[in-house]
Amino acid sequence: MKKYRTKGNIIFDAIIYIIMIFVLLVCLVPFIYMLAVSLSDPKAIVNNKVSLIPIGINFEAYKQIFRYPNFFRAYGNTIFYTGVGTLISLIMTTLFAYPLSKPNLWGQKIAMKIVVFSMFFSGGLIPNYLLISNLGLTGTRFAMLLPFAISQFNLIILINFFKSLPSEIEEAALIDGLSYFGVLRKIIVPLSKAALATVGLYTAVFFWNDWFNGLIYLDTKQYPVMLFLRNIVNGTTMVGDAAGSADKATIAISIKSAVIITSTLPIIILYPFLQKYFVKGLTVGSVKG
């Protein structure tokens, strides 16, 4: 590839590499900094010695939050909302997407219109709030789960995916005596693992990150971990009560960082495994409704 070795190309490549390294740093530095702060000695933080490398490594902040009963409860709540919410959502979305992927089914077009319309016009905050409280869901965990059982965006991704599956396999299975429920369970779902993983990841990320619905609908005991974090950042929840009041402020910084790290870690760990799927999901979903 001799033609690439021109002076212009080398400069061009150099500029691109500099920009890309800058992007890498911008995306990574905030997390590295948080990690460094969470692992550093509080004294080093006060003296502004901590940048990207932890100074005087200690795990005090982590020990503190793990001793903190509210943190544990909130973390458990988030795991519950994410697990159950994703399961409900995957089941409901699949149940709707499969019939909607059959264009010859009567009513399919109208159902699609109803779905798409609801993407562009919605009840808004207040009507939704009044609905949830009138259904008696306020103060129950269902308020975090039921209103988000289907996302129209994910539904459309799945419909498009189901449409792309070869219909011959399905027809053969129907002739062999399988019911539509059987076809869905034994043929469609196993063939759609990639799409389901994509949609599952989007859904799980949504439930893991949600805090606003917890704020308006839930009691303190049911708070998810992101709301716990917001309350720390806001100063609503006091942290570092084990230490003397003088150290409180500095310990609060490292505790905050430790909460940021621990509450984000599962997503960062899960993400590389599912990464290969979701690019496909986004491009499929963006093509057409």
Added chain:
Amino acid sequence: MSLEKKKSEQVQVPKLKSSKQRHLRRYWQLYAMMVLPIAYFIVFKYVPMFGNVLAFRRYRPGMGPYGVSWVGFKYFNQFMKDPSFWRAFRNTFTISFMNLIINFPIPIVFAILLNEVRAVRFKKVVQTVSYMPRFISTVVVFAILGELLSPSSGLLNQFLHNVFGMEPIYFMNEPQYFRWLYVLTDSWQFTGWTAIIYLAAITGISADLFEAAQIDGANRIKQIIHVTIPSILPTIMVMLILNVGRMLSLGFEKVLLMYTPSNSSLSDIIDTLVYRTGLYNQNYSYATAIGLFSGIIGVVLVSSSNTLSKKFTGDGIY
């Protein structure tokens, strides 16, 4: 002749009926699958939509979610005369506009440049890392921002102090930084993610075009200008029009988190106004009216931009 016709009509009528029955008998399981999802859409999507009538009705606590009596456009007139509404309205448009101007081109540039990286593994790493922030909660973004910009210990203030000897700046509290912080955190979070769509479009360009350009003596910058950009122009247009359509739907949660009384003059947007008047002051009807108004503007923006998109590019989102 006429007898035959009659006969065929007689046969046809039951035939039609039975085809309907056959359809149902054949597909009833598919309809059964849809029962729960349709119930979900009715209850959680369409009931709140009709709940918008509250904007035209007076609400009394404990007397149902749909109000007690019609008041017409009273609440609409009320917010039209309300200076805090117009402030929120202006802020919403200013932030959206800034966001569009800055965060629309960045992913395009990023995608084009990333595509020029020839080391495959490095390219993969940059790509993977660049869309990671999309998966981070708004709360975490806000919390990290607070730490990085903290006047006492934050990395940025340390840097400014050590390099330029500047006094610490309280970025999160001073109104003049609010819009920039909003827009730049959005670029941080969504550049890589949005670039996926452009990268997919670039991958779809035929290699012949680049070869032809090379034979004509085009260097890589010229190839970008004359091949890559024109080829992805339809995608760019669709995305632009869609972004204009979505202008009013700002990241409400982020604004809510970044809102402080001292930056409220610039940070109060329509959504936070609805939140505060509705849920905080329990002025349900008034807040519903504001919400409905901005919802309708949103629908008008989306549908007109979609129509434009279809007209100019033959492609839209629905």
